[in-house]
Amino acid sequence: MASWPETIVRSFIFLALLFFMTKFLGKKQLSELSFFEYVSGITIGSIAGEAIAGLEKNMFQGMMAITIFTFATLFADLLALKSKTFRDFIEGKGTVLIKDGKVLEENLKKEKYSIDELSALLRQKDIYRVADVEFAVLEPRGNLSALLKKENRPLTPKDLNMKVANEKAPQTIIMDGSILDVPLSASGKSRGWLKTELEKLGITVENVFIGQVDSYGELTVDVYDDKLQIPSPNQRPLLLSSLKKTQVDLEIFALETKDETSKVVYQKNANLVQETIEKLTPYLTS
Incomplete structure (x- = not known):
């Protein structure tokens, strides 16, 4: 010893x-x-x-x-x-446990899983009815992969034919009260812009635990003092609201004016603003 x-x-x-x-x-x-x-x-x-x-x-x-x-x-x-x-x-193969909403008992026995254990794995994926599952596979590493039937899947923007903007990973530009210049540059922002944004929020760099810039160019911060209330970014909603107000104003001008030439101009520009709103809405809404 x-x-x-x-x-x-x-x-x-x-x-x-x-x-x-x-x-x-x-x-x-x-x-x-x-x-x-x-x-x-x-x-x-x-x-x-x-x-x-x-x-x-x-x-x-x-x-x-x-x-x-x-x-x-x-x-x-x-x-x-x-x-x-x-x-x-050496790693094994995946085993199908559920197909078309039905449990394959033989495969379940082969993997030495009980129905209670299968139900527990499904609940971990927020699935509570076996009948809702189209296909479920027990992977070689022991985790369960499950595909819900189409009518039970959550709606996506694609299902509604909605266009949404692609989002990029946020850049962390402030950490522990220090500015990170490389991510700041990668986000397309400068120290001057950051200073201005922090002044709007009424805080200094030293008070920021972590600050990030999202794919829309908006700054979000978390400060050391958890009791301090920081306003949420609102540039995009304000811009969208301004565009909608402009479009409505142009429509009103077109209806109120008696000059036919002005009416045509107002209506044409109202239509252009409306097209712009439709194109920018995916980018200006969260």
């Missing part, structure tokens, strides 16, 4: 070794594991525990064993990328 000082030294050594080996294998080790990765992870942890506690006289034997299992796992992952047959063998 190793002495206390030796145990402490071994602990730090194997902690660092396991960290670097896991980082070497990649983020996949932190997500849901395949059968092989699960077995490999347990074994590597057991070897590390044995080596730290000093049950193995030679610490380097434990380090070598961990290295072997690490590279074996890496090799299996690389081989799985190149061979579907090997991938299906």
Whole structure:
């Protein structure tokens, strides 16, 4: 059995070794594991525990064993990328559990799942009736993928033939009270613009915990003082409102004027503004 000082030294050594080996294998080790990765992870942890506690006289034997299992796992992952047959063998295949709203009992038994467990997986996806499901597959990593029947799916703008603007990821331009110049530049804004926007909100950069610019060029901030009320961005709604008011005013002018030439001009411009409103509405509404 190793002495206390030796145990402490071994602990730090194997902690660092396991960290670097896991980082070497990649983020996949932190997500849901395949059968092989699960077995490999347990074994590597057991070897590390044995080596730290000093049950193995030679610490380097434990380090070598961990290295072997690490590279074996890496090799299996690389081989799985190149061979579907090997991938299906080592990771398994998806199993259809529900088809056309009906549970496939044989497949459920094959995967050793009860109806209660299937119902729990469905509830995690906010599905409470099996009959609402068109198709459900138990994936190789144990999660359930479910497709609702078309009449039970939420409506999307595409279903309503609505045009919506494409949104980009927001740029974080302020963090911990400091301006981040690279994201600020990527958002197409300047420090002068940022200063003006912060003045409108009545705050300073130092008070901002995080500030972001969305795809519409609007600034949203979260301040350190949670009791401080920050007004929501309203430039887009105001612009849309102004355009609608202009269109209505032009319509009224066209109706009130007795001059036929002016009437035609007002009506023509009212139509142009209306077309502009229709084109910009997806961009000016949240």
